[in-house]
Structure formats: structure tokens, C-alpha cells
Amino acid sequence: MQFIHAADLHLDSPFLGLATLPNALLTRIRQSTFAAATKIFDRALAEHVDFVVLAGDLFDRAEQSVAAQAYLFDQFERLNQAQIPVFVSFGNHDYATDQHQAVAYPANVTVFTDHVGTQTLTLASGETVAVSGFSYPQRWVTADPLPDFPPHAQTDWHIGLLHGAVATGGTADHYAPFTLAELLAKRYDYWALGHIHHRQQLNAQPPVIYAGNPQGRTQQETGAKGAYLVTSQGRQLVPQFFATADLLWETATVTTGATTLTELEDALTTWVRAHPASQLTLTPLTLQLTTELTPADQAQWRATDWPALYQRTHRADLNAAQRYFPQMTLQGPTARLQAPQLDQTYWNQGATATFTPEAIQRLFGKLAQEPSLADWLDTQVTPQDLATLATQQLQGLMNQEGHDVS
Incomplete structure (x- = not known):
């Protein structure tokens, strides 16, 4: 037996905040989720797998574009022509709506409803496989869904399809919270998980795996993004990761003693030439100065879009290195705060109590129920990020106070 496990395609992702990049590149970036998904379906056809499971968040939001719906229909039809079944659950981004019901997917597609269901198929080899799963009825599913999953069926193999997160016991358990012990208690042969975008293995045998996006x-x-090709070997299922991303993300820091923008330009160009990427890579960059820029160059950095100018005038180097900088952050040397300006011990104690998932949820309250803000809180910012930002703001205020006094 052989099947593909993928999740979190996030078709229609808007890729906000990249408007300064060249138009042709921006178009490619916005099509990258489709390009990556196509590699999954191409692999399914090339391997002629027995079936495909898609563990939620196929679309980036509940209101899908016509282009995204038509794309997915066409891909499913490609698999239908090859007689490859597809099992789909919808997650917190594309939770079950009337839009899904209006799309008549090809006959090879099984879409799980908002109640846990099980579908059984017989493979060409004669083996039988049960697949159990459900779709989100709304953005948040706070109840543990595992009690509704049946025990291992009287089949050769049983696959669990679940878009959710490991329970923390806190107020942020909004995404079908479960425990690993509950999954293992079902005695399934494989758990195909979705929702977490960094691929990870929660258990080796039986495999309990987040495919990532x-x-x-x-x-x-x-890092590398992709899906899993899962193959039976004896009585075990063995997953093999394969990469699909059309472009990569990689953060970087360039440390330099430059005191002028000309010196900064030279240092950055040297770094670009010394760090070519293996494929198109978006590289949010921190320029860490060990000494201050001259006042005139600081003023020029603030008054002009120096990062955009650099990328336009060094396009050949960037193309050769396959790197682009969607963001450049300039950081100068900072003086450490000393008591009595700030008692570091009390600050650390306060930060530990303040910057927690529960405290952040309480602070944002109902705002966290708005999809884009909730997604930002879940995936774009962590308590540590907020603590760092607060520290930087406080550092700036203290530095400003010092300048004002002098």
C-alpha cells in the first residue's frame, strides 16, 4: 500500500507585506502555493498511489476565490482519471461552508462532514483501508474530537485524519485539542495531522505526523516544505518526506562595522555573493551595526527607501544568488540599561508572568476571534516575540530619556 499525506495547502494566501518586491517576483510568490500543491498531485500520479489524504486548510480562508476552487477541482479530476481516491477534511481556515457544498467534486473525492466519519476502500492488492476524519464546522473547535473516533476497524489498515493541535490545558486550545496518548489508544496504523506548519513526528510507530505546509x-x-509519501513495509507504514516548495524563506543577519551607507552596501554585496541559495529564497535581513552610521547617513536611511534602491541597483547579484530581501532591519549598537534605570530582576519576573499565551488571549479578548488577528497570534507572533518588542520599546524610551537629560 502507498499513499500521500499532505496538509495546509493554503491556496489563495495573500502574501501581504511584499509590495516592494519586483512585480514579476511578486506574481510568482502569490502563485507559489498553487505550484507547491501541483507537485503533490504530480507525485501522486507519478507513483500511482492508492489514495491521497489532505488534512485541512486546503484554502487560506473560508471565502475561496473561483480560481482556487477551479484549481482544486481540476487537480482532483486528474486523480479521478487515474482512479486515485482523495480524502479531504477542512480545517480552521477553510471550515465547512456553503461554498464547499456548492462545489461538486469528482466522484473520487470524499469530504468528511463536521461529524467524525469513516470511509472504507479496497485496494487493487485486495487490502482494505479505513480512513476516519471530520471537517471543522466553524473556525474554532474547542472540544476534544478523539472520543468520536472509532477504534481500529476490521480492516488491514486504519488511517486517522485530524486537523488539530496537542492540548495545552490553557485557554488557547481552539483547534480540536488532543493528546498523543489518545491517538495511540485508537491503535490506528497512521495519523495524518494538519494545522502545524512545521513538519514533525510525534510518534515513530505507528507514525503520528504533521506534514507541515x-x-x-x-x-x-x-526550511524545506512538502508532504509525505507513505509506503507499507510488512505490518508498518513508513513515511518519506518529499519537498514541494516553489520558494524558500530564510532569515539572516549581516554584522558589519560600516559607518557609511557606501560601506554598508559593500558589506551586504559581499555577503550576498558568499551566500548563494539553492533555489529562490526570500531572506528577511537584519543589518547589525557594531558602530553607528554617521549622522548624515542615518538621516539618508530614514529619508530614502535604501533597501528598495539597493535591490534595484544590485539585481544581477541578487538574481545570481537567488535571494531577495522582503524586509531589511537596521540595528545599531545599543547601550545596556543599568539600575536604577531598570531593575532587570523585576523586569524578568514581570515578563515571565505577563508574556504567556493565556495572558495574551485575555489581553486581545474578542479581537482574537477575528480570523486574520487570530492567525497572526497563532502563527506570526509568539509570547517571546512580544517580550522582545516590549524590551526594545523600553530600551528606546530609556535611551531617549538619556538624550533628553543630556
Whole structure:
């Protein structure tokens, strides 16, 4: 037996905040989720797998574009022509809506409803496989769904399809919270998980695996992205990762003693030439200065879009290195705060109590129920990120206070 496990295609991702990049590149970036998904379906056809499971968030939002719906229909039809079944669950981004019901997918596609269901198929080899799963009825599913999953069926193989997160016991358990012990208690042969965008293995045998997303969408989603080709070997299922991303994300820091923008330009160009990427890579960059720029160059950095100018005038180097900088952050040397300006011990104690998932949820309250803000809180910012930002703001205020006094 052989099948593909993929999740979190996020078709129609808007890729916000990249408007300064060249138009042709921006078009490719916005099509990258489709390009990555196509590699999954191409692999399914090339291997002629027995079936495909897609563990939620096929679309980036509940209101899908016509282009995204038509694309997915066409891909499913390609698999239908090859007689490859597809099992689909919808997650917190594309939770079950009237739009899904209006799309008549090809006959090879099984879409799970908002109640846990099980479908059984018989393979060409004569083996039988049960697949159990469900779709989100709304953005948040706070109840543990595992009690509704049946025990291992009287089949050769049983696959669990679940878009959710490991329970933390806190107020942020909004995404079908479960425990690993509950999954293992079902005695399934494989758990195909979705929702977490960094691929990870929660258990080796039976495999309990987050496939991650096929295409990274932000600087938090670095590294190789893809899906899993799962093959039976004896009485075990063995997953093999394969890459699909059309472009990669990789953060970087360039440390330099430059004191002028000309010196900064030279240092950055040297780094670009010394660090070519293996494929198109978006590289949010921190320029860490060990000494201050001259006042005139600081003023020029603030008054002009120096990063955009650099990328236009060094296009050949960037193309050769396959790197583009969607963001450049200039950081100068900072003086450390000393008591009595700030008692570091009390600050650390306060930060530990303040910057927690529960405290952040309480602070944002109902705002966190708005999809884009909730997604930002879940995937784009962490408590540590907020603590760092607060520290930087406080550092700036203290530095400003020092300048004012002098």
C-alpha cells in the first residue's frame, strides 16, 4: 500500500507585506502555493498511489476565490482519471461552508462532514483501508474530537485524519485539542495531522505526523516544505518526506562595522555573493551595526527607501544568488540599561508572568476571534516575540530619556 499525506495547502494566501518586491517576483510568490500543491498531485500520479489524504486548510480562508476552487477541482479530476481516491477534511481556515457544498467534486473525492466519519476502500492488492476524519464546522473547535473516533476497524489498515493541535490545558486550545496518548489508544496504523506548519513526528510507530505546509508563507515558516509519501513495509507504514516548495524563506543577519551607507552596501554585496541559495529564497535581513552610521547617513536611511534602491541597483547579484530581501532591519549598537534605570530582576519576573499565551488571549479578548488577528497570534507572533518588542520599546524610551537629560 502507498499513499500521500499532505496538509495546509493554503491556496489563495495573500502574501501581504511584499509590495516592494519586483512585480514579476511578486506574481510568482502569490502563485507559489498553487505550484507547491501541483507537485503533490504530480507525485501522486507519478507513483500511482492508492489514495491521497489532505488534512485541512486546503484554502487560506473560508471565502475561496473561483480560481482556487477551479484549481482544486481540476487537480482532483486528474486523480479521478487515474482512479486515485482523495480524502479531504477542512480545517480552521477553510471550515465547512456553503461554498464547499456548492462545489461538486469528482466522484473520487470524499469530504468528511463536521461529524467524525469513516470511509472504507479496497485496494487493487485486495487490502482494505479505513480512513476516519471530520471537517471543522466553524473556525474554532474547542472540544476534544478523539472520543468520536472509532477504534481500529476490521480492516488491514486504519488511517486517522485530524486537523488539530496537542492540548495545552490553557485557554488557547481552539483547534480540536488532543493528546498523543489518545491517538495511540485508537491503535490506528497512521495519523495524518494538519494545522502545524512545521513538519514533525510525534510518534515513530505507528507514525503520528504533521506534514507541515507545502509552501512557506512567512519568515516564521523557514526550511524545506512538502508532504509525505507513505509506503507499507510488512505490518508498518513508513513515511518519506518529499519537498514541494516553489520558494524558500530564510532569515539572516549581516554584522558589519560600516559607518557609511557606501560601506554598508559593500558589506551586504559581499555577503550576498558568499551566500548563494539553492533555489529562490526570500531572506528577511537584519543589518547589525557594531558602530553607528554617521549622522548624515542615518538621516539618508530614514529619508530614502535604501533597501528598495539597493535591490534595484544590485539585481544581477541578487538574481545570481537567488535571494531577495522582503524586509531589511537596521540595528545599531545599543547601550545596556543599568539600575536604577531598570531593575532587570523585576523586569524578568514581570515578563515571565505577563508574556504567556493565556495572558495574551485575555489581553486581545474578542479581537482574537477575528480570523486574520487570530492567525497572526497563532502563527506570526509568539509570547517571546512580544517580550522582545516590549524590551526594545523600553530600551528606546530609556535611551531617549538619556538624550533628553543630556
